[in-house]
Amino acid sequence: MFYEFTDAGILKNIIRNKSIRKEDLTPVLERVRESLLRKNVAASIAEQVCADTCASLIGKQVDMLESLNKKINAVIRNSLARILSHAESFDLLMQIRAAKAKKIPYTITFVGVNGVGKSTSLSKVASWLLSNGFTVLIAACDTFRAGAVEQLRTHCQRLDVPLYERGYEKDPAKIAQEAILQARHQGIDVVLIDTAGRMQDNEPLMRALSNLVSLNSPDLVLFVGEALVGNDAVDQLQKFDSSLVNLDRRGKKRIIDGIVVSKFDTIDDKVGAILSMVFASGAPVLFIGCGQSYQDLQTPNIENLIDTLLS
Ligand SMILES: Nc1nc2c(ncn2[C@@H]2O[C@H](COP(=O)(O)OP(=O)(O)OP(=O)(O)O)[C@@H](O)[C@H]2O)c(=O)[nH]1
Ligand SMILES: [Mg+2]
Structure with missing residues (x-):
């Protein structure tokens, strides 16, 4: 697919001056910004993407109309690809195989704001791991919301996966610790911590999460964010990141390692949250949840995402 953010007037201006100037790019970037905002990219991120694109174009020498148009469009695509390439720079299966070879359970903690799809995504990941031949233990560490443990029990029964649960009384950090120990004794490959x-x-709750993460040092802290989220995506990710670093009493300074984007099936072409989340955190998108069944889990397709962002 090829996009036109320029028109003859803009291009002729640039050719006349032999190199690209900031003022030539202003109308081009205005169109790019509008396109990104239309696709639900957070405003501050759209702004930064445009600034980066502008920086890589200013001063470039050009003499042919057609090649200039191609160059501008290519730079815009490259700029988005650079950000989104975080989305595919992580081989989770390889990491799990390495832990398995050392007979250590690989541990993944799912975090995020209320109702975004953490437990559902965790169950989809469990199903994906089973289909890749790994054994899984799920740790019920949501001891806060009524019904959370029962919800996981249902998933575990459907998936035929063991559940480590201690009801609602105990400290979730301790439950996770016990679950990991049990997985180690039983030779289970992966522990998924809800x-x-x-x-x-919410500082007290963020402090409790930080305690769970620093006590157990999971291999992977996955942030689950809804594809529907707009400007709040940046705030959520930056505050989860900074809480894990600043509220930790053990000085481990963990941050979000990866992102699961949930409810992708509900957004039509408004795919911007992915760009916002990756840009705000620097973490890759490992999975995209696109429905309510266990199979509705995908990995990101960068070219398709860019096509949609710019369409
Ligand atoms: N359409 C759609 N619905 C989803 C997806 N992922 C989760 N859901 C739905 O979102 C709702 C909340 O999912 P949960 O997994 O319970 O969310 P949670 O983050 O664990 O919620 P809390 O534990 O209450 O914070 C449920 O109705 C899920 O079926 C998805 O990819 N697509
Ligand atoms: Mg949940």
Whole structure:
């Protein structure tokens, strides 16, 4: 697919001056910004993408109309691809195989605000791991929301996966610790740790999450964010990241390692949350949830995402 953010007037201006100037790009970037905002990219991120694109074009020498048009479009695509390439730079199966070879359970913690799809995504990942031949233990560490443990029990029964649960009384950090120990004794390959949803500004709950993460040092802290999220995506990710670093009493300074984007099936072409989340955190998107069944889990397709962002 080929996009036109330029028109004859803009291109002729640039050719006349022999090199690209900031003022020539202003109308081009205005179109790019509008396109990104239309696709639900957070405003501050759209702004930064445009600034980066502008920086890589200013001063470039050009003499042919057609090649200039191609160059501008290619730079815009490259700029988006550079950000989104975080989305595919992580081989989770390889990491799990390496842990398995050392007979250590690989541990993944799912975190995020309330109702975004943490437990559903965790169950989809469990199903994906089973289909890749790994054994899984799920740890019920949402001891906060009524019904959370029962919800996981249902998933575990359907998936035929063991559940480590201690009801609602105990400290979730300790439950995770016991679950990991049990997995180690039983030779289970992967422990998936469910956590309670919490708002990014709720300091006591963020402190509890930080304690769970620092006590157990999971191999992977996965942030689950809804594809529907707009400008709040940046705030959520930055506050989860900074809470894990700043509220930790053990000085481990963990941050979000990866992202699961949920409810992708509900957004039509408004795919911008992916760009916002990757840009805001620097973490890759490992999975995209696109429905309610266990099979509705995909990995990102960068070219398709860019096509949609710019369409
Ligand atoms: N359409 C759609 N619905 C989803 C997807 N993922 C999760 N859901 C739905 O979102 C709702 C909340 O999912 P949960 O997995 O319970 O969310 P949670 O983040 O664990 O919620 P809390 O534990 O309460 O914070 C449920 O109705 C899920 O079926 C998805 O990819 N697509
Ligand atoms: Mg849940």
